[in-house]
Amino acid sequence: xxxxxxxxxxxxxxxxxxxxxxxxxxxxxxxxxxxxxxxxxxxxxxxxxxxxxxxxxxxxxxxxxxxxxxxxxxxxxxxxxxxxxxxxxxxxxxxxxxxxxxxxxxxxxxxxxxxxxxxxxxxxxxxxxxxxxxxxxxxxxxxxxxxxxxxxxxxxxxxxxxxxxxxxxxxxxxxxxxxxxxxxxxxxxxxxxxxxxxxxxxxxxxxxxxxxxxxxxxxxxxxxxxxxxxxxxxxxxxxxxxxxxxxxxxxxxxxxxxxxxxxxxxxxxxxxxxxxxxxxxxxxxxxxxxxxxxxxxxxxxxxxxxxxxxxxxxxxxxxxxxxxxxxxxxxxxxxxxxxxxx
Amino acid sequence: xxxxxxxxxxxxxxxxxxxxxxxxxxxxxxxxxxxxxxxxxxxxxxxxxxxxxxxxxxxxxxxxxxxxxxxxxxxxxxxxxxxxxxxxxxxxxxxxxxxxxxxxxxxxxxxxxxxxxxxxxxxxxxxxxxxxxxxxxxxxxxxxxxxxxxxxxxxxxxxxxxxxxxxxxxxxxxxxxxxxxxxxxxxxxxxxxxxxxxxxxxxxxxxxxxxxxxxxxxxxxxxxxxxxxxxxxxxxxxxxxxxxxxxxxxxxxxxxxxxxxxxxxxxxxxxxxxxxxxxxxxxxxxxxxxxxxxxxxxxxxxxxxxxxxxxxxxxxxxxxxxxxxxxxxxxxxxxxxxxxx
Ligand SMILES: Nc1ncnc2c1ncn2[C@@H]1O[C@H](COP(=O)(O)OP(=O)(O)OP(=O)(O)O)[C@@H](O)[C@H]1O
Ligand SMILES: [Mg+2]
Numbered sequence: 001x002x003x004x005x006x007x008x009x010x011x012x013x014x015x016x017x018x019x020x021x022x023x024x025x026x027x028x029x030x031x032x033x034x035x036x037x038x039x040x041x042x043x044x045x046x047x048x049x050x051x052x053x054x055x056x057x058x059x060x061x062x063x064x065x066x067x068x069x070x071x072x073x074x075x076x077x078x079x080x081x082x083x084x085x086x087x088x089x090x091x092x093x094x095x096x097x098x099x100x101x102x103x104x105x106x107x108x109x110x111x112x113x114x115x116x117x118x119x120x121x122x123x124x125x126x127x128x129x130x131x132x133x134x135x136x137x138x139x140x141x142x143x144x145x146x147x148x149x150x151x152x153x154x155x156x157x158x159x160x161x162x163x164x165x166x167x168x169x170x171x172x173x174x175x176x177x178x179x180x181x182x183x184x185x186x187x188x189x190x191x192x193x194x195x196x197x198x199x200x201x202x203x204x205x206x207x208x209x210x211x212x213x214x215x216x217x218x219x220x221x222x223x224x225x226x227x228x229x230x231x232x233x234x235x236x237x238x239x240x241x242x243x244x245x246x247x248x249x250x251x252x253x254x255x256x257x258x259x260x261x262x263x264x265x266x267x268x269x270x271x272x273x274x275x276x277x278x279x280x281x282x283x284x285x286x287x288x289x290x291x292x293x294x295x296x297x298x299x300x301x302x303x304x305x306x307x308x309x310x311x312x313x314x315x316x317x318x319x320x321x322x323x324x325x326x327x328x329x330x331x332x333x334x335x336x337x338x339x340x341x342x
Numbered sequence: 343x344x345x346x347x348x349x350x351x352x353x354x355x356x357x358x359x360x361x362x363x364x365x366x367x368x369x370x371x372x373x374x375x376x377x378x379x380x381x382x383x384x385x386x387x388x389x390x391x392x393x394x395x396x397x398x399x400x401x402x403x404x405x406x407x408x409x410x411x412x413x414x415x416x417x418x419x420x421x422x423x424x425x426x427x428x429x430x431x432x433x434x435x436x437x438x439x440x441x442x443x444x445x446x447x448x449x450x451x452x453x454x455x456x457x458x459x460x461x462x463x464x465x466x467x468x469x470x471x472x473x474x475x476x477x478x479x480x481x482x483x484x485x486x487x488x489x490x491x492x493x494x495x496x497x498x499x500x501x502x503x504x505x506x507x508x509x510x511x512x513x514x515x516x517x518x519x520x521x522x523x524x525x526x527x528x529x530x531x532x533x534x535x536x537x538x539x540x541x542x543x544x545x546x547x548x549x550x551x552x553x554x555x556x557x558x559x560x561x562x563x564x565x566x567x568x569x570x571x572x573x574x575x576x577x578x579x580x581x582x583x584x585x586x587x588x589x590x591x592x593x594x595x596x597x598x599x600x601x602x603x604x605x606x607x608x609x610x611x612x613x614x615x616x617x618x619x620x621x622x623x624x625x626x627x628x629x630x631x632x633x634x635x636x637x638x639x640x641x642x643x644x645x646x647x648x649x650x651x652x653x654x655x656x657x658x659x660x661x662x663x664x665x666x667x668x669x670x671x672x673x674x675x676x677x678x679x680x681x682x683x
Binding site for chain 2 (some may be wrong): 002183238239240242243244245246247249250257258262335336337338
């Protein structure tokens with residue numbers, strides 16, 4: 001692969017991240033409402049206490065220039081030290097990995113996001129891997145048996161899986177799983193239990209994971225299957241597949257050595273995009289199964305107007321989407337020599 | 343192109359003494375689609391191909407040439423069905439082989455260069471890799487160094503520098519891609535190469551180069567080639583015998599001199615008249631009025647009857663049988679009824 005291609009992509013990703021940082025910063029400054037008043041929600045708070053909170057969170061500082069804040073717009077004497085603005089402090093803290101303090105819990109946002117992030121990655125990683133394996137497998141089978149009852153059955157199943165509302169599927173599975181298989185109703189681990197050993201703990205967690213993972217797998221499997229099937233059907237009608245048949249390769253060799261690599265190109269894009277959005281969590285699934293993941297955290301933070309938390313979560317989300325895209329492009333260029341040459 | 347009517351075929355006579363490689367008998371192919379009556383794409387086709395013989399297959403677009411070639415290799419699309427006939431290759435009926443046995447015959451014994459083969463190479467694999475794949479498949483006892491050397495030799499044979507084997511198809515020009523296809527077709531020393539309009543997508547200069555290359559390779563390697571083409575000049579230059587198809591059936595089949603100098607079927611005569619010939623003054627060029635018949639809606643009698651300048655009553659009612667005019671000259675036209683031997 002050409003180094004300039006790689007560097008170009010990397011530079012573009014970094015530029016996008018910088019842009020997102022700025023956007024993310026100002027987005028939360030133009031939101032209406034005073035975060036201190038609405039965040040603390042205590043009408044008895046004295047002026048002094050309010051001011052103390054503002055100072056604690058740096059909200060007494062001007063946002064970026066002569067305006068005390070962007071909203072309401074008010075001009076003042078221009079004696080601002082640029083190193084004393086909110087924007088400068090934000091960027092400086094960001095570089096040291098400090099995403100601010102949650103208005104709600106008073107704990108560092110980075111710590112809170114970190115706790116939630118791993119739960120989400122666990123759940124969604126497992127779900128994605130299963131969905132990719134099963135969806136692609138089913139798609140390959142359907143394309144290979146195109147226009148037969150097997151293909152029809154697989155298509156019907158996938159269309160159905162794709163169009164099921166996530167929360168509805170989750171609730172049905174939750175109901176069925178807890179009623180007939182005695183699976184836990186939600187959460188990640190049974191609270192208040194002293195587990196005798198590591199294995200007991202892991203198996204308890206796996207029982208909690210089963211239903212949300214299954215829901216997630218079904219939701220994504222349909223999409224992967226449909227895309228795999230349709231690209232593979234297209235690829236199998238290409239001239240080079242006829243050449244491969246004429247060369248005396250058997251069905252399996254044609255699929256493995258000629259069709260799949262070409263059919264993987266669109267799949268890579270879609271998987272990467274889905275993985276990027278993983279960090280946002282499957283809000284619906286995490287809500288239905290009370291899974292302590294990022295999606296749930298974002299949902300709660302919106303309700304509490306916990307701006308630093310939201311700001312941190314958004315940044316994390318945006319950065320992961322950008323990196324997933326970058327990963328897709330790099331993988332793409334490994335798979336497709338025509339792109340590598342450009 | 344040289345003048346077809348004076349071309350000399352010194353080895354044409356000797357070709358007839360060589361052993362028969364491929365013997366196609368009574369081959370019929372239908373396309374079966376759900377909501378239409380079966381299209382009779384190929385009907386009762388007979389021909390033979392001897393070792394070292396070049397057979398030209400000519401006919402207007404849609405007359406079933408590609409269908410016939412794909413049928414021989416059992417590579418028809420799902421709708422295509424071989425409904426009758428036999429294809430003997432060195433005495434073995436290919437149509438009776440299992441799929442696995444047929445996979446063994448493909449490319450090792452009979453290879454094919456496809457029509458407009460711009461997309462016939464896999465875009466995500468290198469040229470050398472794709473040629474090597476065929477070698478490894480059919481000559482499994484070669485080690486990787488031998489395969490590599492063979493790939494270079496094959497590329498060299500078609501005039502491509504060996505170090506370009508690690509390039510991808512998009513890095514090749516159209517003519518080079520077609521030459522790479524030819525190299526690939528020769529990878530396993532096949533007895534027969536089928537070339538289905540190998541030059542249609544190329545510009546005239548490149549066409550001439552490719553044709554010259556194929557002619558040289560044929561002589562050098564003693565290949566048998568079935569050359570599918572619209573270009574009667576190519577036929578005159580390269581071929582020993584010619585099969586003229588019309589609407590899925592044989593119109594006329596003879597050696598190349600007979601076809602050019604003494605064609606008997608009105609369709610062959612019209613085709614030659616429609617072909618630009620530098621020995622005749624310009625302006626005599628004619629095209630055959632009308633279009634080939636639709637295969638799912640064939641006329642009851644001779645398939646050429648609606649366009650035939652010499653048509654008479656019987657042509658519209660009965661399908662003419664194939665008349666044998668002499669040892670190696672057959673034609674399907676009622677005008678020749680009395681001359682059959
Ligand atoms: N899958 C199919 N289903 C039905 N009919 C088909 C199918 N494929 C080809 N045909 C028909 O079979 C006939 C023969 O097609 P074929 O491609 O063999 O012609 P050809 O002589 O090779 O023409 P060309 O010179 O244009 O390549 C055509 O009339 C075509 O419409
Ligand atoms: Mg054709």
